[in-house]
Amino acid sequence: MTEPTRPSVSPEAAFGLATPYRDVTCGELRAGDAGREITIAGWVHRRRDYGGLIFIDLRDRYGLTQVVINEAEAPEATEAANRVRNEFVLQVVGTVARRLAGTENAKLATGEVEVQARKVTILSEAETPPFYINEPDAPVDESLRLRYRYLDIRRRPMVERLILRSELVKAVRDAHHRAGFVEVETPILLKSTPEGARDFIVPSRLQPGSVYALPQSPQQLKQLLMVAGMDRYFQIARCFRDEDLRGDRQPEFTQLDLEMSFVTEERVMDFVEAMIIEVSRAVVPDRPIQQLPFPRIDYNDAMERYGSDKPDLRFGMELADLAPGLAAIGAASPESATGFRVFDEALAAGGRVKAIAAPGMGESSRSQIEELVAFARRFGAKGLAHVSVQADGTGHSPIGKFLGEERVAAIVKATSAGPGDLILIVADANHELVADVLGRLRQELGLRLGLADENVLAYCWVMHFPMYQWEADLGRWHATHNPFSGVVPEDEVLLATKSGDPYKPSHEDPAGRARAMQYDIALNGWELGGGSVRIHKRELLETSFALQGYTLEQMHERFGGILEAFDYGAPPHGGIAMGIDRWAALFSHQTNIREVMAFPKTQSGGDLMLGSPSSPDAEQYSELGLKFVGVETANG
RNA sequence: GGGCUCGUGGUGUAGCGGCCUAACAUGCCAGCCUGUCACGCUGGAGAUCGCCGGUUCGAAUCCGGUCGAGCCCGCCA
Numbered sequence: 160m161t162e163p164t165r166p167s168v169s170p171e172a173a174f175g176l177a178t179p180y181r182d183v184t185c186g187e188l189r190a191g192d193a194g195r196e197i198t199i200a201g202w203v204h205r206r207r208d209y210g211g212l213i214f215i216d217l218r219d220r221y222g223l224t225q226v227v228i229n230e231a232e233a234p235e236a237t238e239a240a241n242r243v244r245n246e247f248v249l250q251v252v253g254t255v256a257r258r259l260a261g262t263e264n265a266k267l268a269t270g271e272v273e274v275q276a277r278k279v280t281i282l283s284e285a286e287t288p289p290f291y292i293n294e295p296d297a298p299v300d301e302s303l304r305l306r307y308r309y310l311d312i313r314r315r316p317m318v319e320r321l322i323l324r325s326e327l328v329k330a331v332r333d334a335h336h337r338a339g340f341v342e343v344e345t346p347i348l349l350k351s352t353p354e355g356a357r358d359f360i361v362p363s364r365l366q367p368g369s370v371y372a373l374p375q376s377p378q379q380l381k382q383l384l385m386v387a388g389m390d391r392y393f394q395i396a397r398c399f400r401d402e403d404l405r406g407d408r409q410p411e412f413t414q415l416d417l418e419m420s421f422v423t424e425e426r427v428m429d430f431v432e433a434m435i436i437e438v439s440r441a442v443v444p445d446r447p448i449q450q451l452p453f454p455r456i457d458y459n460d461a462m463e464r465y466g467s468d469k470p471d472l473r474f475g476m477e478l479a480d481l482a483p484g485l486a487a488i489g490a491a492s493p494e495s496a497t498g499f500r501v502f503d504e505a506l507a508a509g510g511r512v513k514a515i516a517a518p519g520m521g522e523s524s525r526s527q528i529e530e531l532v533a534f535a536r537r538f539g540a541k542g543l544a545h546v547s548v549q550a551d552g553t554g555h556s557p558i559g560k561f562l563g564e565e566r567v568a569a570i571v572k573a574t575s576a577g578p579g580d581l582i583l584i585v586a587d588a589n590h591e592l593v594a595d596v597l598g599r600l601r602q603e604l605g606l607r608l609g610l611a612d613e614n615v616l617a618y619c620w621v622m623h624f625p626m627y628q629w630e631a632d633l634g635r636w637h638a639t640h641n642p643f644s645g646v647v648p649e650d651e652v653l654l655a656t657k658s659g660d661p662y663k664p665s666h667e668d669p670a671g672r673a674r675a676m677q678y679d680i681a682l683n684g685w686e687l688g689g690g691s692v693r694i695h696k697r698e699l700l701e702t703s704f705a706l707q708g709y710t711l712e713q714m715h716e717r718f719g720g721i722l723e724a725f726d727y728g729a730p731p732h733g734g735i736a737m738g739i740d741r742w743a744a745l746f747s748h749q750t751n752i753r754e755v756m757a758f759p760k761t762q763s764g765g766d767l768m769l770g771s772p773s774s775p776d777a778e779q780y781s782e783l784g785l786k787f788v789g790v791e792t793a794n795g
Numbered sequence: 796g797g798g799c800u801c802g803u804g805g806u807g808u809a810g811c812g813g814c815c816u817a818a819c820a821u822g823c824c825a826g827c828c829u830g831u832c833a834c835g836c837u838g839g840a841g842a843u844c845g846c847c848g849g850u851u852c853g854a855a856u857c858c859g860g861u862c863g864a865g866c867c868c869g870c871c872a
Contacts, residue, residue, distance in 0.1 A: 205832075212829035225832070245822090262830055270832090287823060290806055294833075297821090298807060302864045356871055376872095402871040403796095469872095537798090537868070640872075679872085686872065738872090751865095762865065 176221075180250055180282075186222025190271040192255045199224060199274060200250040200282065202313065203243055204293050213240045217249060217274075218293075220318050225264070225273040226251050232275075239279040246285035246292065252278040306767040308758055320755050323442060324743040328395055330441040331415055331739075334434045340391040340417065345380040347397065351717075352379060357401035359410070367784035373399035376736055378641065379721050381418040382693060385732040386724045393417040395739065404762045406751040407685065407741055411760075415688070418734030424676050424692050427733045428455075428620060431680065431690075439616055443746050449473065449617040453680075458624045462591075466513075466598020468624070471684030472617040474610035478597050481512045481584065484569035491563065499561040501542065501586050508588035515597055516574040517604045520581035521547040528581075534603065535585060540596040544584040548576045602684050611683065613748060618682050623647065626654075626673040627706060629666050635708035636664055636671070642707060643700070643721075644691035645676040645733070654702050661705035670706050680737065682745055690735025697725045 176184050181200040188197075204218035211230040216223050226249075230237040236251075243249065253276040264270035288310050291297040295315045304311040311317055332342070351358050351372040358372035374380075376398050384392045396416045404410065419427055432453055439448060449472065461470050464477045481502075491498035502512050523531075528545055535543040546556040546567060554567040554576075562570075574582050583600055587593045605611050626646055627636035638644060646654055653673040656664050664670070676692040694700045700722070704714050715722060743755035753759040760766055780786065 207831050207834055208828085209831070209834080210826095210828045212831085214831055214834085216832070223832095227830080229829075231829080259830065262832085264832060266832085287805060291822080294821090300802085300806085300864075302802095303806085305864085400871065403869085405871085406866075408871070689872065736872090761863085763863085765863095767864090 184221035185217050185219040185224040186268060188224055188255055188269045188272050188274070190257055193257045193272060195255045196253075197255055197274065198250060198252045199226075200248070202285075203245050203247045203249060206240075206243055206245065208241075211237075213237065215240065215243065215249070215251075216293075217251065218313075220322075222269060223267055224269045225258075225267075226253065226276050226279075227273050228276045228279060233277055236276045236279040239281060240276070243279070243281065244285065244287070246288055247281055248283035248285070250280040250282050251276045252280075302761070302767055305759070305761060308768050312757065317754075320743070320747045320749070321757060323747055324739075324755050327438065327442045327743050327746060328739065330438040331395070331434070333441075334437050335391075335393045335417070338391065338430060338434070340393040341389055342394055343384060343389065343392050344394060345374070345377040345396065347373060349374045349380075352376065359399045359401050362783040362785060364782050375400050376414060377416050378643070378736075379718070381416060381734060382643065382721055382729075382732065383724055385418055385420045386727065386729045388420075388730075390420045391418075392734075404760070404764065406753075407744070409740070409752060409756065409759055410764055412752070413739040415737040415739055416734070417736075418732055420730040420732045422692065422731065422733050424622075424678060424733065427690065427692065427735060428678055431688075431735055431737075432618075432620075435618060435680070439746075443616070446614050446616050446746075449615050450619075453618045453620055455620040455622055458621055458674075461621050462594045462598075466594040466596070466601060467684070468621050468679060469681035469684060469686040470598075470619065470621070471602055471605060471611060471681075472619050473612055473615050473683060474605045476515050476517065476601050476605055476610065478513050478515055478594065478601070479574040481514055481570055481573050482506060484573040485512070485566055488565055488569060491566075497561075497566060498563055499544075499558050501544070502562075505586035505588050505593075509590075510586065510588035511590040511593040512584065512586040513593050513597055514570065514574050514582050514584040515601050515604075516548075516576035517581045517583060518577075518608065518610070519579050520604070520608070521549075521579040523547070523581055531583065531600065535583075535596050535600060538596045538599055539592050540585050540587065543596075543600075544586070546570055546576075546582040546584070548578055548580045548582065550578045552578055554582065605684075616682060616745075618680060618687075621679045621681060622677070623674040624677040624679070625671070626650075626675040626677075626703075627670055629671060631666070633708065634664070636668070636706045638703075638707055639675065640677050640689055641691055641693075642704065643693040645694045646699075646703070647674040647676055650674050651699070654699070654706065656706070661702055662710070664706055664708070668706075676733070678735070680735070682742070685741055685745060686738075687741055687745075688735050688737030690733065692731070692733030695725065695729040695731050697722060700725065 182197045183199055185199065185201045199217060201217040201219040204216040204223055207214040213228040215226040215228070217226050228236045228240040251274055253274040255272050256275050258271060258273050289307055290299045290303055292310055292313050312321065335342070348361060348371040352375050356375050358375065361371040361373065363369045363371060377394060377396050381392055394416045396414050397411055398414050399411050401410060402408070419430065436448065436451070439446070454472065456470070458468060461468055466478050485497050490496050496503050496506060505512055532543040544556070544558050546554040548554055548571055552571070554571040556567055559567050570582060576582050585593045585596045624639045626639065626644065628639055630637045650673040653669040655670060656668045658665065677689065678691065679689040680687045694703060701714065740752035740755055744750070744752045747755055749755060758766065758768065765771065
C-alpha cells in the first residue's frame with residue numbers, strides 16, 4: 160500500500176458504467192428518471208435542427224437518447240450544437256425530462272424522456288462517414304465495411320451480433336466450469352499438426368531455417384493434457400488453416416475445444432448435448448430446439464435419407480430409392496430393365512437411382528428446370544431427370560415414354576409425391592455422388608421453398624462414420640476425420656488388411672468397413688462440430704496409422720510426442736471441437752461467419768483495414784535468413 | 796487452379812454504342828424554420844463512369860487484360 164490515504168472505491172462504482180465523462184449511458188433513462196441532473200456522452204446519431212430548437216439523438220452501444228437544445232434557455236449549448244455533425248462525440252450536461260405529451264417515441268426504449276441540455280461539449284469531431292451508420296438496413300459494399308470496420312461495428316446489427324457472441328462464449332464457459340472443466344491455454348507457436356489442411360508457417364529467428372506452425376486445432380495438446388491427468392479440459396481456441404475461404408470458413412477461426420478422460424462416446428455426447436441445450440437456452444431463449452434428446456443418426460442413414468453428413472432436419476424431403484419399386488415391375492424388355500438406359504446403366508454398375516420430391520414445384524418452367532439441371536451438373540451429376548405430379552396424382556415426365564406409365568407411377572409412389580410436386584431424379588454408378596447431388600438439391604430447395612423454419616434449432620448427432628476412406632491415387636486409407644479416432648469396439652477386428660500386412664493396404668481390406676467412435680453435431684444443415692473417443696493404446700494407434708500409410712519413422716516424426724506420452728499411462732479419453740463462429744452465425748441468422756467476427760479477412764485472405772498481409776522489410780528478411788525468390792506463374 | 800456476379804458523385808442505384816454537357820435517392824454545404832425523431836422547405840457544390848489497352852467516326856455502354864469485393868467448384872472439417 161503506497162497510498163494509504165487513498166479512499167477505497169466500492170465494487171459497485173468501479174464495476175458500474177458511470178465514468179468521469181458520464182453518469183448514464185444512452186440506453187438507460189426512463190420516465191422515472193425525470194428531474195435528474197445528469198451527464199451523458201456518446202456519438203451523434205442524427206441531428207434535427209429547427210433553428211432555435213435542436214434535437215440530437217445521442218448513441219452508444221447501449222442505445223439512443225434524445226437530447227434537446229433550446230436556444231432561448233441554453234444559448235451557449237446551442238452555439239456548440241450548431242457546429243455538431245453526425246458521428247461527433249459529445250458530452251451533454253442537462254436535466255432528464257418527460258417528453259411533451261404526444262411526442263413520446265415508442266420505437267426507443269428511452270422514448271418517454273429526453274435530456275434538456277444545459278451544456279454541450281464536443282469531445283471529438285468527425286468526418287462524414289463513408290456509409291450510413293444510422294440506417295441499419297442500408298446496403299453497404301462489403302469492402303467498405305471491412306476497410307472501415309470500426310464504423311461498421313458502430314452499426315446496431317454488428318453491435319448486437321458481437322454481444323450475442325460474447326454471451327455465447329460466456330454461456331459456454333459457465334457450463335464447462337460448472338461441469339468441472341479447467342480452461343487451459345495451448346501455444347499458438349506450435350509444430351505442424353497432422354490435420355490435413357495447409358499450415359500457416361512462422362519462421363524462427365533464434366533457429367534460422369526452422370519454422371513454427373500455427374495450430375489447426377489443439378488436438379494433440381488436449382490429448383497430452385489427458386495423459387497429464389487434467390481429466391476435463393476445455394479452451395476457446397483460435398485455430399488457423401491456410402486453405403481457400405468460404406462464407407463459413409476464415410483462415411483463423413475459433414473453436415470450443417474440449418476433452419474428457421475415462422469416457423465413452425455416450426458420456427461425451429451426453430455432456431456436449433446438455434451443454435449445447437444450456438447454451439442455446441441462455442443465448443437464444445426464444446428459439447425452440449426441434450427435438451430432445453437430439454436425434455442420433457448413423458452416418459450411412461444420414462447419407463441414404465438426406466444425402467448429407469450434416470442434414471438439415473427442419474424439413475423432410477428425404478431421398479427415396481427408386482430401385483426396389485422399379486425392380487418389382489420387372490424388366491421393360493429383354494435389353495432393358497427399366498426402359499431408360501441411364502437408369503439401367505447406373506443400376507447395372509452397382510450404382511443408385513434416387514429421387515427427392517420438391518413440394519409445389521410441379522409447375523416449374525422449362526428454364527427453372529434447366530437451372531436445377533445445371534445445379535446438379537455442377538456437383539458432378541450427368542443429368543437430372545424429373546417427373547411432375549399432375550392434379551390427379553399421375554406423373555408426367557419427358558422420360559415417361561421410355562419408362563412407361565407403370566414405372567412413372569412407381570416413382571411417384573416411392574417418393575410419396577403429391578399433386579403439384581416435382582420429383583427430381585439422379586442416377587449414377589457412383590452411389591456417393593447420387594447422395595451428394597440430391598443432398599445438395601434437397602438443402603437448396605428446402606431453403607428456397609421456405610420449408611425450414613428459420614427460428615427452429617434442429618440439432619442432430621451423426622455417428623459411426625467409416626474409420627477410413629480409400630485414397631485410390633495414393634493407394635492407402637485415409638482417416639475420415641481425425642487420425643486418432645478410435646474404432647467402435649466390435650469393429651476392432653476389422654483393422655486389418657486382406658494381405659495381412661498393414662503396410663500393404665488395398666481397397667478390399669476389412670478396414671474399409673470399420674466404424675469410428677466418431678460423432679458430429681449438425682445444426683440446421685451446418686456442421687457445428689465433430690469429435691471422437693480416441694485410441695489410447697499405442698499398439699492400436701500404430702496399426703491405425705500403418706493403415707493410413709504412415710511408416711514407423713513418419714509416425715515418430717509427426718506424432719512422436721504423443722506416441723511417447725502414451726507409453727506413460729494414457730487414460731481412455733475423448734472430446735469434441737465445435738465452431739464458435741458458425742454457432743454464433745446460426746444464432747444470429749447469418750450465413751456468413753464474417754458477420755459475427757469483429758475483424759474478419761476478405762475472401763483473398765486480406766485485412767482491408769490494416770492492409771495485411773504485407774511484405775516483410777529488409778531487416779526482417781535478413782534476421783530470419785529469408786529471401787523472396789518470386790512466385791512461379793503460368794508464363795514464368 | 797477454375798467458374799460466375801459486381802465495380803458509375805461521399806453512399807446506394809439508374810443508364811448498357813451517339814439523345815450522357817451522365818439521371819435519381821440519400822448524404823454533404825448554405826439559408827429558413829421552437830417539438831421533431833428517415834423533420835420540412837429553398838438553393839448549391841460534387842462523378843469523365845476501378846485501372847490499362849483495344850474495336851469504332853464515336854465507349855460508362857462492346858472486347859481483352861488487370862486490380863478489388865462477393866458467391867461457388869476444387870481445396871478444407
